[in-house]
Amino acid sequence: MIADKISVRAKNIKPSSTLAVNKKAAEMIAAGEKVINLSVGEPDFDTPDFVKQVAIKALNEGFTKYTDSSGIKPLRQAICEKFKRDNNLVYEPDQIVVSCGAKHSLFNIMLAICDDGDEIIIPAPYWVSYPEMVKLAGGKCVICRYNEHFKMDIEHFKSIITKRTKALILNSPSNPTGIVYTRQELEQIAEIACKHGIIVVSDEVYEKLIYDAQKHVSIASLGDEIKKLTVVVNGVSKTYAMTGWRIGYLAAELPLAKAIANIQSQTTSNPTSFVQKAALEAISADQSFIGKMVEEFERRRDYILSNISPLIEYCRPAGAFYLLMKIGNMSSTQLAQKLLEEEKLATVPGDDFGADGFVRISFATDMENIKETVKRLNRFAERIKK
Ligand SMILES: Cc1ncc(COP(=O)(O)O)c(C=O)c1O
Structure with missing residues (x-):
């Protein structure tokens, strides 16, 4: 059996939980559900065009x-x-x-x-x-x-x-x-x-x-x-x-x-x-592209911080584009599952980050999604409290 031949080293490695949530969320979206995917770990901006052009030129010139x-x-x-x-x-x-x-x-x-x-x-x-x-x-x-x-x-x-x-x-x-x-x-x-x-x-x-x-x-x-x-x-x-x-x-x-x-x-x-x-x-090259992206991330972060319910415990982010938070008293996996099933929010359970009870959301998504996310999170927190 090939499974027996796999090294102990490889068997000991956990698959990325971020990817697992992404997969489940993608399946729900494919089934027509309105899931907001907050599990992503990458900017929702496109690579600047001047950077792309340099790669294209290098390819055309045979830098391969x-x-x-x-x-x-x-x-x-x-x-x-x-x-x-x-x-x-x-x-x-x-x-x-x-x-x-x-x-x-x-x-x-x-x-x-x-x-x-x-x-x-x-x-x-x-x-x-x-x-x-x-x-x-x-x-x-x-x-x-x-x-x-x-x-x-x-x-x-x-x-x-x-x-x-x-x-x-x-x-x-x-x-x-x-x-x-x-x-x-x-x-x-x-x-x-x-x-x-x-x-x-x-x-x-x-x-x-x-x-x-x-x-x-x-x-x-x-x-x-x-x-x-x-x-x-x-x-x-x-x-x-x-x-x-x-x-x-x-x-x-x-x-x-x-x-x-x-x-x-x-x-x-x-x-x-x-x-x-x-x-x-x-x-x-000129670095001004970054400033515009950071300004937008900061605007989104500020929106979340100003509108999130006091029932939600979180770590105030001073950088990156994540918010680690906790609602009620349940395990990370339970919380992530409930948020996905009940509020159609795809988050990442925090236990894989060494933060049990927490989930991580990413604010690398547009303002419309962010507003809707905050609404759903607050609604969920109210419901859990009862
Ligand atoms: C803390 C941290 N380090 C490193 C990386 C990897 O970045 P790269 O895309 O350059 O491999 C990530 C990506 O999510 C990250 O969050």
């Missing part, structure tokens, strides 16, 4: 062959300039590895740092893929509790560090909460990481989707010592509405960057050639 497996040099140079411009971080092109999405970059990092049983600290609530990637790479996930602001409980963080602790995965702005760490909070985390020599994998894919006139701070920018321990991960998916193009990148100290580059060269090789040209254009 293998490239340097870590990405073409002009793109790695543009990424270095981006790090300098946006994050005040200086890297050389050899410290950059471009991959097929930030997800791929993160998995490459896990493969490069985890020996069997190495412990990776993941603060809850976390993005669903982190624990699965750690497990696939042979590492052990150690979950850090969250405090009343849905941020890392620092005392708990300190208490779970052991000799086997290899890394911390930090995600600010965060999926699924939208929390953004302040400079002071990052300084505190950096101090602990430096004291114990812990690598910080800083997932900054939502860096530009940030509200209330805040500015994103990369933990790597807080000093030389923490910069050396940090691997910064970013990509074009969320910033430029390019989720399907699959380009992500990382910056690390040279020996680690080289180890990751080796892994990539023996597995996937380069990210798609002509897409790299499009990513280069996105990163180095």
Whole structure:
């Protein structure tokens, strides 16, 4: 039987719950039901036309062959300039590895740092893929509790560090909460990481989707010592509405960057050639596209926050495009099921994010859907209360 031949490693991996809800919602929509899909994790904007044109031109010019497996040099140079411009971080092109999405970059990092049983600290609530990637790479996930602001409980963080602790995965702005760490909070985390020599994998894919006139701070920018321990991960998916193009990148100290580059060269090789040209254009062209998108996300977030019922408990998002919330007292799966069946709202259960009792909605959908969503959520909360 072929099923018996599947590796323990593969059997231990959970399928993505986001995709499972999407599938059920799609089936209901196909059956003619008016479901609002709030489970998506991508901007509802189109990739800017000037970016598309560059990919088309590259294709027409025959830029369709293998490239340097870590990405073409002009793109790695543009990424270095981006790090300098946006994050005040200086890297050389050899410290950059471009991959097929930030997800791929993160998995490459896990493969490069985890020996069997190495412990990776993941603060809850976390993005669903982190624990699965750690497990696939042979590492052990150690979950850090969250405090009343849905941020890392620092005392708990300190208490779970052991000799086997290899890394911390930090995600600010965060999926699924939208929390953004302040400079002071990052300084505190950096101090602990430096004291114990812990690598910080800083997932900054939502860096530009940030509200209330805040500015994103990369933990790597807080000093030389923490910069050396940090691997910064970013990509074009969320910033430029390019989720399907699959380009992500990382910056690390040279020996680690080289180890990751080796892994990539023996597995996937380069990210798609002509897409790299499009990513280069996105990163180095006029950035005003982003401002318009962020303004719209902020308008939607504000609408939700001003109109959501006080019966609903939630984490106020300061970034990204998600709202993690809880209605009544039931498990995440029960809540997601009830919202889908009774109010035709497709959400993602929070237990896979390490936030039991919560569901995540995404506000990467139009204002009409958002208004209708708030109406249905409030109605549901009233009904549950009775
Ligand atoms: C926190 C976080 N990191 C990384 C990614 C992956 O992004 P990419 O499309 O670049 O692989 C996502 C996508 O949902 C995410 O939410």
